[in-house]
Amino acid sequence: MTDTRLNKQNIFALGFMTFAFFLGAGNIIFPPLAGQLAGSEVTLAMLGFLVTAVGLPLLTLIAVAIAGGDMESVTRDLPRAVAVTITVAIFIVIGPAFALPRTSLVAYETGMKPLFGEDAVPLWAYTIGFFLVASALALHRGSLIDYIGKILTPILIVLLAILGISVVVEPLAPLGAMTDGTAISAASEAYRSAPFSKGFIEGYNTMDTFGALMFGVLIVDVLRKKGVNDRGFQASYLIQAGIIAAIGLALVYMSLFYLGATSGTVAAGADNGGEILAKYVQGMFGQPGQWILSAVVTLACLTTAIGLTGACSDYFANLLGMQYRTLVVVFAAVSALVANVGLSYLIAVSIPVLIALYPVAVALVVLNLVRRYLNHPKQSFRWVIGIALVLSLLDAIKAAKVPGTTTLVETASHLPLFGYGLAWLIPVTAAVIVALAWPDRSSKD
Structure with missing residues (x-):
């Protein structure tokens, strides 16, 4: 060919x-x-x-x-x-x-x-x-x-x-x-x-x-x-x-x-x-x-x-x-x-969804960029993506003003950058650094 x-x-x-x-x-x-x-x-x-x-x-x-x-x-x-x-x-x-x-x-x-x-x-x-x-x-x-x-x-x-x-x-x-x-x-x-x-x-x-x-x-x-x-x-x-x-x-x-x-x-x-x-x-x-x-x-x-x-x-x-x-x-x-x-309604509905999914996509991209340096790619992908998803969901709940979540939002407000809608940023960055430093004690998974 x-x-x-x-x-x-x-x-x-x-x-x-x-x-x-x-x-x-x-x-x-x-x-x-x-x-x-x-x-x-x-x-x-x-x-x-x-x-x-x-x-x-x-x-x-x-x-x-x-x-x-x-x-x-x-x-x-x-x-x-x-x-x-x-x-x-x-x-x-x-x-x-x-x-x-x-x-x-x-x-x-x-x-x-x-x-x-x-x-x-x-x-x-x-x-x-x-x-x-x-x-x-x-x-x-x-x-x-x-x-x-x-x-x-x-x-x-x-x-x-x-x-x-x-x-x-x-x-x-x-x-x-x-x-x-x-x-x-x-x-x-x-x-x-x-x-x-x-x-x-x-x-x-x-x-x-x-x-x-x-x-x-x-x-x-x-x-x-x-x-x-x-x-x-x-x-x-x-x-x-x-x-x-x-x-x-x-x-x-x-x-x-x-x-x-x-x-x-x-x-x-x-x-x-x-x-x-x-x-x-x-x-x-x-x-x-x-x-x-x-x-x-x-x-x-x-x-x-x-x-x-x-x-x-x-x-x-x-x-x-x-x-x-x-x-x-x-x-x-x-x-x-x-x-x-209508445009205004569509934009309003999409914002919490984007806040929930964007950090997951960002974490996925970063992990693929550094994958060759990961000694344990499968475990690293799973827990870094998990951290990104959990914290981004907190940001999304706040943005959507979900009824009955006032206590959860107030508790999450102590997280760094939560007030800016970026609660995921520091923990995910730290998780990626830990994944890169994770030593290879056996064969790569």
């Missing part, structure tokens, strides 16, 4: 495709709001956000590449039932439960409604049309590099560059300024007291660490369909694509944070980042700007929906023994149905 090698053009196209998969709904709507609320503390908040929204996804892609390019390899040291449960939970969250429906909702709220109004196209009709297009493109995975990496993403990058350069060169207001000329309002208290950790938690909302677990597997599959069968080259191309995507995402986030921090005079009191973005662009470019924004948002959400649909369908096809094409249709239909609950 011949083994194809990618040239530089195809490697960049692969990187652009990876960037487009990541740049979706959450990546566009959360940074502007965080930037506005952070105000003069925007730099520290942005750095925290970049850790979880850029650094962790890049490390996740590297971990997937090192592990072997599939979720079975990533979770191989966990008991089968635990591995499947964690993976299924992540794929459902990043798929039809939250992230996939959110792509169409953001495209509708920020890309379509400001131009035509909700009376022109109702939400249910828009979501059906959106997922019909996404599923049709997801059915042709072998061509993803060609029509996303070489066509859609370059258009998206040009549009984003126009917006980003304009924001930096000629912002609409000074950092943190409000319509009355005062500093940013008291609503940003969390950012004034702990801007970095607040930005760190906000980065969860992008779901990109979850996405990286899925996209890493999908990209390896795309490479196979391009004829790249050598695992070493697959890992190399995946890492190169991840670096290109990370650079692109970092530039987009920095410009959107700055946009939010300088939006107080045109979008004070906005409910979400999509509204801030729409008002800012309207103020800077007028109606032509709204067309640019609509094109950016729609393309970004569509490319992410294609990637998520393909990755979810591929995983469950292997798990359940079902046809990939059938699952593409099923996930698209379910996502269109869930999207009709």
Whole structure:
């Protein structure tokens, strides 16, 4: 069997495709709001956000590449039932439960409604049309590099560059300024007291660490369909694509944070980042700007929906023994149905779930990165993941304000960083260090 090698053009196209998969709904709507609320503390908040929204996804892609390019390899040291449960939970969250429906909702709220109004196209009709297009493109995975990496993403990058350069060169207001000329309002208290950790938690909302677990597997599959069968080259191309995507995402986030921090005079009191973005662009470019924004948002959400649909369908096809094409249709239909609950409700429901699952995904990634240095990988994976899960559940219970848990939350409040939603961070870090120092008294398990 011949083994194809990618040239530089195809490697960049692969990187652009990876960037487009990541740049979706959450990546566009959360940074502007965080930037506005952070105000003069925007730099520290942005750095925290970049850790979880850029650094962790890049490390996740590297971990997937090192592990072997599939979720079975990533979770191989966990008991089968635990591995499947964690993976299924992540794929459902990043798929039809939250992230996939959110792509169409953001495209509708920020890309379509400001131009035509909700009376022109109702939400249910828009979501059906959106997922019909996404599923049709997801059915042709072998061509993803060609029509996303070489066509859609370059258009998206040009549009984003126009917006980003304009924001930096000629912002609409000074950092943190409000319509009355005062500093940013008291609503940003969390950012004034702990801007970095607040930005760190906000980065969860992008779901990109979850996405990286899925996209890493999908990209390896795309490479196979391009004829790249050598695992070493697959890992190399995946890492190169991840670096290109990370650079692109970092530039987009920095410009959107700055946009939010300088939006107080045109979008004070906005409910979400999509509204801030729409008002800012309207103020800077007028109606032509709204067309640019609509094109950016729609393309970004569509490319992410294609990637998520393909990755979810591929995983469950292997798990359940079902046809990939059938699952593409099923996930698209379910996502269109869930999207009709509305954007605000979907975001509110997803936050506690993300807080519960994100530390588990982070621990899984870190353990895969250091696995070669572990003398007892099976035991290490099991108790580090267990610690991450228990402590993240405490953070999630607090965030969800579960009835009857007041005493539990008050007791847990003595844990370091619990007040910041990071009770898991120090114990999990310590557990990984102990796992690395655990001596080898027998053969490796």
